[in-house]
Amino acid sequence: MKNMPGDSAEDILTLRNVCKYYKDRKGSGHLLKAVDGVSFSVRRGETFGLVGESGCGKSTLSRVILQLEPVSGGSVAFEGRDFARIGRRELRAMRKEMQIVFQDPYDSIDPRMTLEQAVEEPMAIHRYDRSLRKTRIKKLFEDVGLPVNMLNRYPHQLSGGQRQRLCIARSLALSPKLLVCDEAVSALDVSIQAQILNLMCDLKEEHNLTYIFISHNLGVIKFISDRIAVMYFGKIVELASRNEIFTHYLHPYTCALLSAAPVLHPSMRRERMLLTGDVPNLYNPPAGCVFCDRCVYADSRCRSEAPVLRGYGEDRQAACHYAGELPLKVNWGGAPC
Ligand SMILES: Nc1ncnc2c1ncn2[C@@H]1O[C@H](COP(=O)(O)OP(=O)(O)O)[C@@H](O)[C@H]1O
Numbered sequence: 001m002k003n004m005p006g007d008s009a010e011d012i013l014t015l016r017n018v019c020k021y022y023k024d025r026k027g028s029g030h031l032l033k034a035v036d037g038v039s040f041s042v043r044r045g046e047t048f049g050l051v052g053e054s055g056c057g058k059s060t061l062s063r064v065i066l067q068l069e070p071v072s073g074g075s076v077a078f079e080g081r082d083f084a085r086i087g088r089r090e091l092r093a094m095r096k097e098m099q100i101v102f103q104d105p106y107d108s109i110d111p112r113m114t115l116e117q118a119v120e121e122p123m124a125i126h127r128y129d130r131s132l133r134k135t136r137i138k139k140l141f142e143d144v145g146l147p148v149n150m151l152n153r154y155p156h157q158l159s160g161g162q163r164q165r166l167c168i169a170r171s172l173a174l175s176p177k178l179l180v181c182d183e184a185v186s187a188l189d190v191s192i193q194a195q196i197l198n199l200m201c202d203l204k205e206e207h208n209l210t211y212i213f214i215s216h217n218l219g220v221i222k223f224i225s226d227r228i229a230v231m232y233f234g235k236i237v238e239l240a241s242r243n244e245i246f247t248h249y250l251h252p253y254t255c256a257l258l259s260a261a262p263v264l265h266p267s268m269r270r271e272r273m274l275l276t277g278d279v280p281n282l283y284n285p286p287a288g289c290v291f292c293d294r295c296v297y298a299d300s301r302c303r304s305e306a307p308v309l310r311g312y313g314e315d316r317q318a319a320c321h322y323a324g325e326l327p328l329k330v331n332w333g334g335a336p337c
């Protein structure tokens with residue numbers, strides 16, 4: 001199967017059974033399974049979308065991918081090299097190759113730095129040749145559409161969109177291969193969102209980038225992604241190409257997520273597949289499928305046996321015992337774009 005985790009040369013990042021558990025802060029001894037057994041590969045040059053409701057573990061997964069936090073189990077390999085098996089020097093070199101763009105530009109930039117210093121900071125940390133820095137910073141400003149005469153300004157003098165452009169310039173300073181964008185446009189106005197998304201599409205070509213694009217917003221994910229993984233409470237429940245996932249989804253949760261997305265015109269009314277039941281407790285998840293308490297199709301098997309993510313033809317995977325057999329309404333018609 002093509003998109004099962006493997007060591008294919010076209011894969012830039014491979015996650016195998018990655019888990020990240022946190023201890024209960026109240027000391028009950030329970031573990032919070034923020035990420036629980038996630039496996040997928042990201043292909044070089046693609047935009048891999050990760051979508052799911054708030055709190056389902058997307059940011060935790062991004063921190064683990066970038067080695068900002070250690071895994072509790074499983075492995076992450078970048079270009080075939082497993083993070084757990086390499087030395088500190090190699091890890092430092094690999095960190096340069098993977099960068100992150102966060103949601104809130106206010107939080108990710110030191111307000112006391114000028115824009116030039118903000119972009120230079122990662123270069124200084126990684127001892128980038130001093131004599132080349134100025135030229136590179138100017139080129140990055142041009143690439144992200146910031147006027148070069150702003151170099152000596154401060155972040156508070158920028159608009160939200162300009163601040164996100166600055167963050168993107170900073171993340172590109174060390175010529176990374178992989179950019180993880182965690183809700184990178186979620187805090188912006190819709191018109192600015194579109195500008196930044198278009199910019200990111202252009203930069204991907206110019207800088208030979210691979211993206212992992214994380215968002216709770218289906219419209220954003222649909223616009224930018226080649227393949228999409230749907231995450232639900234720490235697990236990937238479905239993974240497929242953009243076209244497949246918006247029309248021939250296999251998992252009831254994907255169906256519910258799509259049906260809940262707003263339609264763009266009042267004449268486009270449609271039925272909704274409403275979620276019933278309780279949101280699972282991450283400290284005490286159900287024994288079977290994580291979605292079973294909210295799924296209208298769940299039976300005793302779903303409540304006792306956890307489904308694994310299985311392949312269904314070329315490039316499609318779903319974690320549901322009854323994938324392909326359920327009477328899910330095909331194509332909600334008004335899927336956002
Ligand atoms: N450092 C931490 N300690 C304890 N719990 C955490 C920590 N980081 C995240 N969590 C919990 O993990 C779950 C997933 O969070 P997060 O990855 O931020 O979700 P998302 O980005 O999808 O909104 C949440 O229930 C959150 O409270």
Ligand SMILES: [Mg+2]
Binds near residue numbers: 060
């Ligand atoms: Mg998040």
